[in-house]
Every structure is written in structure tokens, then in C-alpha cells.
Amino acid sequence: MKPGRLFAAILAFSLTPTAALSPAAAQEAPAREVEIIVDGGYRPDLVTARAGERLRLKFVRHEDGSCTREVVFPTLDIRKELPPHQPVFVDLPALAAGEYEFRCGMKMIRGRIVVEPAR
Ligand SMILES: [Cu+2]
Numbered sequence: 001m002k003p004g005r006l007f008a009a010i011l012a013f014s015l016t017p018t019a020a021l022s023p024a025a026a027q028e029a030p031a032r033e034v035e036i037i038v039d040g041g042y043r044p045d046l047v048t049a050r051a052g053e054r055l056r057l058k059f060v061r062h063e064d065g066s067c068t069r070e071v072v073f074p075t076l077d078i079r080k081e082l083p084p085h086q087p088v089f090v091d092l093p094a095l096a097a098g099e100y101e102f103r104c105g106m107k108m109i110r111g112r113i114v115v116e117p118a119r
Contacts, residue, residue: 031056031091038068038082042102042111051097051118057090070105079105 031054037043038061049055061068064084071090072079082088092113100113 029054033058035060036111037062038071039063041109045111047111047113049095049113049115051115052094053115054094055092055113057092059088059090061085061088067106067108068104071102072105073100073102075100 032049033056034044034047035058036047038059040063047055047057059071059080059082061082061084068082070079070081071088073090073092076092078090078092080088080090095113095115097115097117100115101110102113103110
């Protein structure tokens with residue numbers, strides 16, 4: 001890694017203490033894909049992961065009402081439009097242990113990502 005990139009990585013890490021784990025951990029393994037069906041709720045509405053693991057969430061919305069039109073991860077500063085009937089991928093950074101909520105834009109339906117400490 002070039003010194004410039006290392007500095008950028010350290011800077012990014014120091015700016016997001018709650019969400020990011022070490023940048024090295026984020027590059028170790030490919031992201032694990034988890035499909036979440038959106039249809040009056042999130043199925044599943046609970047996704048578990050290990051600290052440092054990266055997740056690629058694949059949202060597929062099987063309805064076209066306005067409620068679930070977007071999905072929001074408030075503590076990760078992520079907001080995505082979910083057009084009906086087509087997959088939308090949300091790549092999460094490697095997460096520290098803890099709970100991360102996701103919900104519709106209106107805060108009506110919710111799901112959680114529970115990240116357990118690394119072994
Ligand atoms: Cu809603």
C-alpha cells in the first residue's frame with residue numbers, strides 16, 4: 001500500500017469510528033451476499049454477521065407502494081431507492097460488533113443487522 005493510500009485509510013477509519021473496523025480486515029475476504037425480500041416488511045428482518053465481515057445486501061422489493069420505496073441505514077449514513085421488482089445491492093463496510101438498524105424512509109418497518117464480536 002502506498003503511503004498516500006495508507007494515510008487515506010487511517011483518515012477514513014478515524015472519521016467513522018462506529019462503523020468501520022480496520023481497513024485491512026475489509027480487504028481480506030469477499031463480501032457475503034444476503035438477499036432481503038421487501039414485501040410489507042423485510043424478510044429476513046434480522047441478519048447476523050461477525051465483526052470485520054463485509055455484507056452485500058441484495059434487496060428485492062416485491063411491491064410498489066410508497067412505504068418501502070427507500071431503505072435507510074441511519075447509523076451508517078446509507079440511503080437507497082428500491083425500485084420495485086429489481087435487485088438493489090447495498091455494500092456495507094466491515095462493521096464493528098453491535099447492532100445496526102435499517103428501515104423504510106418513514107420509519108415504519110424495520111430490520112436489524114447484529115454483528116457479533118470476532119472470534
Ligand atoms: Cu414506510
